Each structure stands twice: as C-alpha cells, then as structure tokens.
Amino acid sequence: MDFKDAAALIGRRPMQPPPAAPPNKLDNMLGSLQSDLNRLGVQTVAKGVCGACKKPIVGQVVTAMGKTWHPEHFVCTHCQEEIGSRNFFERDGVPYCESDYHQLFSPRCHYCNGPILDKVVTALDKTWHPEHFFCAQCGDFFGPEGFHEKEGKAFCRRDYFDMFAPKCGGCSRAILENYISALNSLWHPECFVCRECYTPFVNGSFFDHEGLPFCEAHYHERRGSLCSGCQRPITGRCITAMNRKFHPEHFVCAFCLKALNKGTFKEEKDKPYCHTCFSKLFS
Template identity: 65%
Template sequence: MVLDTKLSSMLDNLQSDLHRQGVTTQAKGICAACNKPIIGHVLTAMGRPWHPEHFVCAHCSTEMGTKNFFEHNGQPYCEKDYYMLFSPQCAFCQGPIIDKVVTALEKTWHPEHFLCAACGNNFGEEGFHEKEGKPYCHSCFLEVVSFLCAGCSTPILDNYIAAINAYWHPHCFVCRECFVPFGNGSFFEHNGLPYCEMHYHAHCGSLCAGCHKPIAGRCISAMGHKFHPEHFVCAFCLKQLNKGMFKERNDKPYCHTCCLKLFGPSVV
C-alpha cells in the first residue's frame, strides 16, 4: 500500500513537471484497480485498462502480467487460486477438479478417484452400489456391506427381518425343523435358531408323551418322559395316575389293579 502511494505520487509529480515544461501528456485510460490515469505502460484485460503492477490476483495479490488468469464475478484470479476457490472438489482427495469430472452420490470426483470404497478397484459395467454415502462394486457390496442371511448365508439386498441378533430373508425366517413360516409373527428360540411352538418343546423335551402337545404349566415326569397331569393315565383303564403310584410294563404305565389283572402278581 505504501509502495502504491509513493508510485501514484511520483506519477502525479511527473505529469505536473511535464505540463510545466510544455509537454502534453495523454492518459491511456483509468486503471481499473486504482481509478487513476495510466500514463506509461498499460495492460488491457477483461475489457478494462490496468497499470501492469495493479493487475494482480484478487486472492493472493500475485502480479499476473502476461500469465494466464481466470475471471470470476469481474475479478481476476491466478490459475492456482481459481481452481482452488471455484473448481469442484474431489470427494476422495479434496483437490480441485480441473479436467474431467464424475458426478455421483451428490458429490464430484476425479475419474481416477471414483473407486470402490472396499477394494479400491474401478467400477465395471455393473456400475456401483451405495451404502452410507460410499460407492461399492457389486462384489464388495455383497460380501462386505450387505447383511448375510442367518438362514441361507447369502446376502440380503432387499427386505429383511431382524431377530435373534441376526438378519434373515423373510422367506428364510421359518421354523428350522418343519420350515413353516410363523403366521402370527411369534416364534420360539432355541440355541440361536427359531422354532414353532411344537418343535421348540420337542427340542427342549417338554412335549407331553401322552398327547404330543407342548406342556406350558404343571407336568409329571415319569419313565423318562413328561406328561400333562391329566394325560398320565393307566394304559389299560385310562384312569389318571399319580407319580409314584403306578407300575411300568413295556414302557407303559399301569395302575396297580390293571397291572395285577394283566400281568399277574409276579410283577406287582
């Protein structure tokens, strides 16, 4: 600023001296930067005249002279600052994009930097898949990004069911024994797998040996099996038995009376 003031003062004095000596000077224009007449060398750019020393980058103030420059909103910028300030930025390297540009995922990229976020390879004809704002090739999307179904161990690309700390294709979330879907949405879990009520109790050993249905309340354990109390009956007369008050014959329970009648006193 001090240099500009001194230079302006020198030019004013020079013009005044020339006038006193009878030498007529004619301004070559008004400098677009300092708004003062240009007596000596003039630089014309952006349709306006400039003192050569006043034609500088609007950002870094570097004199541009005959260097390449760019115009933005009526201001001159050197190449470096123009690209840095106004060119699209690469989402990968954060550098300015000067030549070709790839626009994807609402961002801009150098073509050589638009790569799979997992393997770093270029995208082929299959294109790319997006997950959380990052691009993935088809292979990596399947193997790394997408959920694997706990039922069939293949990637889940669409709807899924989250249950038992895992993800499932809807058609894979079925009883692991009979493969019937859970119609009402309820299921039973055993060792990390879903089961219908019947097969859950079968795995847990809580099916009634009499009616082969689940035991939800009280039960009687006898002969290595479990029974609803009302289903633990004499195999012959069907009278309800009490634990400890029966006889076993050929893996079947009998009351004392029927056991004596059918098998004789030797087994009583």
C-alpha cells in the same frame, strides 16, 4: 520533437534537486514526467484510467475484464499478489489468481478434500476426482456396470453382492436373481437339492433334517429309519435287532429266508438265522 528528444532536453535542463520521493511512488513519478513533457510541448495521451486507483495510465497498461489497469494494481483479490501475465479467474467482477480461485470456489473432492481443477465425477450427491472414485471395499475403479450404493458408500457389483446380498443356504454365495425360499433360508434353484445325493426334488417335495433338505431315502437313512433288508423307509411297525431296523416281513433267516417269528433268532457274523438253520450250519 519526439519523446526521446524531449527526455534529452529535460535531462540537460538545469533543475533544482527534487525533494526525495517516497519509495514506490511510481504514480507520482509518472505524473511529474507527464507534467514536464506537457511544459515542453510534448502532448502525452493517457491510455485509460486504472480500474483500481482511478488515475490515468501513461506507461504500461493491463487490459482485462473490460477495464484498464496499472500492472501493479491488477492483483488477486484474495492474496493481493500481482497477476501479471499469469492466468486468472473473474468472479463477481473481481480477479483471482488461479490458485486462490480453485481453493476458494472450485468443488471439493469428497475423498481427499482437495479442489477439483479439471474433470469431475458427481455421484452420491458429492463430487470426486475421477482417480479418487473407486470401490470402498476393494479399491478397484468401476467398469461399465457402474456401482452400487450402500450407506453412502460406492461398491463394485462383485463386492456389493458379496457383502450385502442374501446368501444361498446351499453354496453360501450371493443370490442375484431367482431363488427358492425354504427352511428359513434362501437358495439358488440349482442348489436346493438333497444334501446327500444332490438329486432335485420331484414336485418340490423334500424332507427336513436338522434344517437341511433331503430326499425320502436319505432322510430316513440319516434318522436311522431305513429297513436294513429292503433299504426302504420304515413308516409303520418295525423290528430292531443287531443295532438295525427292519420291516417285520424283511427280518428273515439269512439261509432259509423264513420270517423270524417273534424276533427269535441266532446271530452269526452280523446275520440273523433261525434256530434250525443255525444248528445245521454252525453246530
């Protein structure tokens, strides 16, 4: 006699109406069916013992984590929902549905605080979704050059040096490698030149005027100490005339070129003349 015949006999057998079973007592119903089949000589073999309720399993069975379970008893430890055919995770010997496992145990992204389900970036002693690890200033993703850290934040190379590297006293751009320290500032070597003619300094010698470097000629020009006659710096005695300065030997008559003794002269069209030449030319 197979299972179907036995079930048919049971269906035809006169039976007293069973007492109303409490709802959702599937275990009791299966137990009663097993007893009825055993009385009819149909031997039923349990498929295992449920890992949750410890009772024999006669009907459907779930095999997981090295145990057998009634399907309705194989549930997520956290939300208690039946796992069924869904993916699950095991932790400390108990099952969790995929959603609860990630919410409870997966690493968190430092940017969005969401669980990281797949690839993870570990940096600055934190974890990140790959799409959430970017420059804190411009928002661009990091290229092969990587990133630079400042105050717990990650910056691309360009923004890091623009924001935090020392700036050149000449071009105001970031100094990344070699530099010259002078006039209480740092300079790119190619930027430390005369601020007027942009000529490099010979042997590093320069003149300071208002905190900027100048060659000797432009230093004296800025200070008003160039001879108007020879355009060379005046370092000793000088004559001041016509709102200009001269070496004494270069303050001469514009016509005869004789030195203007004791600074006596006549001026015409912004040029100095001795009295004799002035009288001949302009009287």
